Amino acid sequence: MAEIITDRKSQITEKATRLFRERGYAATSMRDLAAAIGIEAASLYSHLRSKEELLNRICFGMAESFFRARDQVQSLQLAPPVQLRLAIEKHVEVITNDVNASAVFQHEWRYLSEPDLSVFKSMRGEYEAYFMDILSRGKAAGHFQIENEKLAVLSLLSALNWLYDWYRPEGRLQPHEIAAQLSEQVLNGLIKKS
Amino acid sequence: MAEIITDRKSQITEKATRLFRERGYAATSMRDLAAAIGIEAASLYSHLRSKEELLNRICFGMAESFFRARDQVQSLQLAPPVQLRLAIEKHVEVITNDVNASAVFQHEWRYLSEPDLSVFKSMRGEYEAYFMDILSRGKAAGHFQIENEKLAVLSLLSALNWLYDWYRPEGRLQPHEIAAQLSEQVLNGLIKKS
């Protein structure tokens, strides 16, 4: 691995992402973080104002990545089944692109304090609404069979969101291959139609 | 709500379950827990030896519930597609039966220390292997279409495991109705076959 030159703040954020993912936000101390970088805890505060600022950067950084993915998908006018496939692929791309940040995004956002906490929740709701809209239009157009759309959309997203725990960049399967299998599973199910 | 008479230790465990779920294990102090019960923090230690003992009880209690569900399913000799439906139903039942404990089980187990941590992980692996076995046998018998079985089983379980966050006992949908829709989604997918 080549030494990558980045500024100190980016380095701190990256180390924090890894530690928050491994130990959890609440169980990671600023002294842990400082030690991982090789400086004293007090020195961190010349680069940032608080521990929560780090959590903030990570959570909202991921939220923006998901939004960018959504905007790309929505800019194309696609029929619901193919749009859903694309939305899944882009979602998987965002997760696999930074598995540590994805894990923190999924699990540690609740340690945000207000008003960020509410902003975060509403952004997440907006993203779920984007998937919900695809399902609803697909159902209305007769493409999809769905009883309860809220149940469907949340289980669908959950079926993707654990990937940060399994995906390995050096592994055999590429993100688009993973996305393809999961799309197939979500759209056509496990039962073989003979 | 009627006042339910239980012994102190059960009461402490139940309050701990709720607090660990709401705030996370690491961010819940024994003083928080004591205050929720209405005693002093030091008094907790006449009922238990450590904070981790509580986490232990919750995590392994859930693990045993999942194992009992598995044993019920395996005691019936069923063809893979119908066995999978039943496994999903039982899994959903366990989660909906105690949503707080389910949340702690899903997210806080990593704060267990050795040797419990390793025991927990191997139990979880055994449970995943039980679902994996259903999928493998179903695939071998020509019932299922699955490319990567590990990917399939983990996304399947993830599609169920978020339910603790959504299910409300007082809500409209009963656990078996939720299980039925999710089974349908997993087995036949979202695409309508006309």
Added chain:
DNA sequence: CCTACCGATCGGTAGG
């Protein structure tokens, strides 16, 4: 980026 330090809080114990 460091040394030195703050008040608050942590899990847990002693002794009754």
Added chain:
DNA sequence: CCTACCGATCGGTAGG
């Protein structure tokens, strides 16, 4: 189940 308390650790600041 309480009062009183332990050493350790927390996020963060002052001042250089």
